[in-house]
Amino acid sequence: MALLFNYQQWLFIHRYAVRDIRRSYKKLWIIALTLFISLLLLSLTFSIKQSLNDEIQANSKELLGGDMQISSGIKPLSGEQLQKLSNIAEVSQTVNFFTMLSKPDGGAVFTDLRSIDEHYPLYGVVQTEPAGAREKLLIETGAPAVLINENIQNQLQLKIGDELKIMNTIFVVGGVIASVPDLTNSAAFGEFAIISKREFAKFDLRAASSFMKHDTRLKIAKSDDYQRKIETVQALLEDDKSIRMRLPQDSAQSLRRIIDNFSNFLNLVSVSAMIIAGIGISNTLLSFINQRNTSIAIKKSLGFSAKTIQLIYFYEILIVLFASSILAYAVGVLSPLAANAAIPESFGISLQPSFSLLDYANVAFIGLLVVLIFSIPSLYSIPSIKAAALFRNTFQSVNLHFSVKNIAYLVILTTILVAYFVLQTRVQLLTLYYFLAFFISIGIFYSVAKLLIFALRRLPAFSNNTYKIAYRNIASKKSLAPIITISLGIGLTLLLILSFVADNLKREVVDSIPSMAPDIFFVSVNKSEKEPLEAFIKNLDVDAVMEFNPMVSAAFVSINGQSVESRVSRDNRSHWAIEGDRRISWSEFPPEDNPIVSGEWWAPGNSDQMLVSMDARIAKDLNVGVNDEITLSILGREVAGTIMNLRQVDYQGMGTNFAIMINSAFADQLPYEYVGTLKSEIPSGEIQAQVVRQFPNISAIKVDRLVSKVGAIMNKILIAVTSISLIVIVIGMIVIVSAVLVQTSLRKYNNLIYKILGVDFATILKAMTLEFAIIYFTLLSFSVSAAALASYFVVESIFTLQWQFDLGLTLMLTVSTGVVTFALILLANKNMFSPAVYPLIRNE
Amino acid sequence: MTMNKSAIQFSDVTLSYGQNINRVDVLKGISFSINTDEIVSIVGPSGSGKTSIIMLAAGLEKTSSGAIKINNEDITSLNENALSAVRRQHVGIVFQSFYLIPNLTALENVLLSLEANQKYNKDEDAIALLTEFGLAHRVHHLPSELSGGEQQRVAIARALINKPAIILADEPTGNLDEVTSKNMMQLLFDYTRKQQTALVLVTHDNDLAQQCDRIIEIKDGTIV
Incomplete structure (x- = not known):
């Protein structure tokens, strides 16, 4: 307690820490780099979101008109x-x-x-x-x-x-x-x-x-x-x-929603990157402490308490955090200027740098939580360094320290971190699930590494030198297996899940649509033009298949007497259905590919009353069911109707699908027009040109044009999402490189012994390759399986599309990640391949 | 006639490691007392328990039984923090391998000892002591830039700067040549006599031991 109020001692800690950083910055740069990258992502998200919202706010009248x-x-x-x-x-x-x-x-x-x-x-x-x-x-x-x-x-x-x-x-x-x-x-x-x-x-x-x-x-x-x-x-x-x-x-509500959702996604990616960076911080800090165990022992022999020494090193990490967060936030603040180059001119938006002390505090606080969580087990290893070792020259490496008190701290701090994120987002449950999945993944990948070590120890010994060296490296206490598996495993799994989902969506939407879709959509076909249009097309292609549905615009007014605005929140998944005018249709019979899941189809006749058939999913979201009353505004007239049944609408089917259908007997009294589809052997461009020339009032939309537009947008989304998730992999790679670098002395020493024993460079290189291959293929088997399962769930259950495994995509992502990671490991190891024998002989 | 105060007092101290058949008895109930102005050498063959006595006196090791008093304070049952306080207030240690902190200069290494005692901004005192030890020109040098003798002089300055009641030196000349060793020990003897500090010297060097006020010989964990 006395320490808290001892200004002089704080000043000493400050001076000592600053001096230590100045003289040992090379040992701390990995911590600074990983913190900087993950905080930068967070800062970019906050800064661009703030600038976009400021721009929307400042131009709200222009945006509304x-x-x-x-x-x-x-x-x-x-x-x-x-x-x-x-x-x-x-x-x-x-x-x-x-x-x-x-x-x-x-x-x-x-x-x-x-x-x-x-x-x-x-x-x-x-x-x-x-x-x-x-x-x-x-x-x-x-x-x-x-x-x-x-x-x-x-x-x-x-x-x-x-x-x-x-x-x-x-x-x-x-x-x-x-x-x-x-x-x-x-x-x-x-x-x-x-x-x-x-x-x-x-x-x-x-x-x-x-x-x-x-x-x-x-x-x-x-x-x-x-x-x-x-x-x-x-x-x-x-x-x-x-x-x-x-x-x-x-104004710009949909833009605000897109900004919110995208920034939530970015926040989750950046916190994932931060947590993986935290694993690296923990590892680097532990190595930093081990490299300084003599200095720590000396300090103890001089009478410094373990607490003071812990405070010195923690203070050093805080200085690194402070510097990294300021730099990251400064780049983040300036990022809107660069973002302007990526925003299409047609948006008419010019983002301005926006500094907010609260945003910086937010970034720094999240960084502080992550640093605290991951530095506690390392810093609490300091008490186990004994000054008595100075008399015997026997220093043992210390390990991460997990006592009951530490674990309690970690649980509290992690809960604060999760709660801090969850409470700031609108999709709280989803965010909570994400964190749960993330922490479970860390546990799984750690177990995978331990399982690998366990399995290798159980395997019969091979006499091959390459295998023996690789085996010893993996099975040793200083094995890289856990850190590679966790750091790379999580990032790779995230990348694979997003890529699998995006790839399946793209394939379903872009690649499969053309085979089942019509060639042309017709809209705004007046009653008087329908039959001439059909005849005209039959004249062009007698085998052409056409389907026309009557259609009228209607807007939701109320549900069971309650206005839709007050009943349905903007966050509702089906809010789109009640926004403005929607097209509704009618039919004497239920559509073939729209099975009724609740209620019954109506009997013909009864022109006095409007009877309604609704998409079951929308009905569920709006919390309505059979026999509820909805009021629609049709051509300016409010009409109340009763929901008679709910249909399972298959929007992927290429017929014309309507969320709301009403009874023909009632609808036939309304002025209406048609919407139609056409499938023909004649090229769609040719038919479109002829129809537009003959019927200038009819709109004929080429489906392939729509599909290519959707495909282009989906490609951009796929690239954006995978690029962002790559950041997690990059952080993972930096963490691995840091883990390799902190083992430099040990590996150099081992290689020196191997060299003295006559093992050549090629064998050491082959052993390293084998070591990485064993670890990487083990993590891959879990990563690919987890990503396949998760993406299968998302594609089949949430998007209700057919999931397919893309081997080419999987190979491309996993091989490229593996090659880059291994190249980085080799680069980090470059000094270890031909160590000089002299220092060992001289016991240096 | 002045009354000598006891700086270190060991009473029936035992130290053992391990249990059952793996049990090693390092010290087997030793008792002795060292006064504040006394220079005592501890001698004996390797593994006899000399360094263990130093470690116990420094509060860096716990006794298995018996009691140890430092400046008349029983340290046997103190916790780590209290032992740290005893060390920084009453004890200075000199190691065989010098053990200077490599990224601190000679001056900073000496100051560290003062700073452990929350004595700040005492650069002049530290420089004066280093100058007295013939290191005025090495004040701002890192340990890697100093010779072995210079490093050990810095280490002694670090141990003495707080004017502790007790100096514990574990083979302080073990890594030095003969001439340097003699000069070093002369420096240490002179200074401790001047300060009336108790000096406990663990050594294998019989000549050096003979220069002390008293010799405690240890063999198989007992005082011979």
């Missing part, structure tokens, strides 16, 4: 409503809908087309090439203009001034969109175009299309009473249940 966004779905606001809104704020109206853009001489793309008025955008700017193209678009001079994004430009090989056909109207390309302020997905990743509201009106789309989305945005003058006006607007429109109102703080 106004002080308020009013989405009225497939119908525009009434003239009266608009008039009232105009009296309160500046109003801008946009309409988004999907249609075909085609070149007169062939080639077409399915595009998200937005019509804008002269007030758009209320906040921010539309950046175009050439500049000012938006303004020209709104001026009526000559041929109507369209602004296209780079994707359309590249696909249709267009340049400014080229002609484009939309429905029956010829437009001229007026410019290329670089970015729009409201971060439209299509603008960033897909096909996106802008025309003027005036030209849109000329399409005369009287029948509201199911794919149309009307948005009205308001800009409230700064000097006005903002909150009062917002409340006035909300009161004005609250009776219309088909209207959704959003404020700036609600």
